[in-house]
């Protein structure tokens with residue numbers, strides 16, 4: 410990806426609306442440098458209620474985090490979200506050469522919604538149907554795809570987008586961040602135990618409103634009885650009618666990912682504002698630092714896989 414940046418005119422960086430801080434990949438900051446960039450927070454429909462006061466507050470805060478980039482919020486089901494991006498690119502993404510056109514690279518964490526965004530941009534800009542394969546698990550896009558035209562101009566200086574495979578961080582230093590990324594689906598579901606993830610999700614749901622799961626349980630901090638009751642009521646039972654706890658925990662998480670167990674952020678934006686206001690803390694781990702930590706970790710555990 411880095412080697413082809415010289416042929417790219419513009420970058421669209423996707424981040425997950427539900428984890429808008431944690432889904433920033435610090436590797437992009439270094440690799441993309443000062444390239445013209447547009448930040449898109451995807452899956453807006455899963456992180457807030459449309460037109461609510463909370464949505465306005467969240468989005469106002471997120472805009473201030475990237476004062477030098479234009480910021481958009483998209484939901485795959487809201488056509489106007491995507492048409493605003495097309496409108497912006499029509500005026501902002503100029504082709505330096507009419508023959509080649511303007512090439513836009515779409516980057517972001519695995520499963521953040523890059524291919525979905527490209528399909529929607531293509532549909533909004535040219536009326537054409539889906540070109541990219543999408544899926545619920547990360548890693549559907551495996552290589553940088555052939556470019557897709559999203560804006561046609563009469564003078565021939567068209568705008569093309571290129572889909573890229575999701576890029577995960579070489580090392581996630583904070584265990585809670587890893588849980589957040591797993592909850593959002595950026596890592597495969599077999600990497601972290603679904604019961605552990607459901608437990609972490611329960612913690613967030615309880616911060617919002619325990620009534621969200623009242624169909625299955627009284628308010629509780631104990632995930633296992635909740636999941637067992639959920640398993641019984643959804644019919645996820647194993648031999649002898651024993652609740653299939655692992656399967657039910659995964660289904661519980663998937664329900665949240667579909668917006669059926671509350672729509673909220675799992676990052677604390679106020680904490681991030683405080684962090685950014687404190688210069689000592691504001692420096693994120695650079696790619697070089699991250700790679701150094703990863704190398705050390707690998708040296709200590711020679712058999713450990715290098716990435717997810």
Ligand SMILES: Nc1nc2c(ncn2[C@@H]2O[C@H](COP(=O)(O)OP(=O)(O)OP(=O)(O)O)[C@@H](O)[C@H]2O)c(=O)[nH]1
Nearest residue numbers: 452485520521522523524525543544548549550575
């Ligand atoms: N509810 C909702 N789901 C979305 C949205 N955008 C994408 N998705 C879903 O998220 C999943 C991942 O979307 P993809 O477009 O395949 O993600 P990707 O970033 O290309 O994934 P990789 O191939 O891993 O890089 C799919 O199931 C999409 O339907 C959105 O705005 N709202």
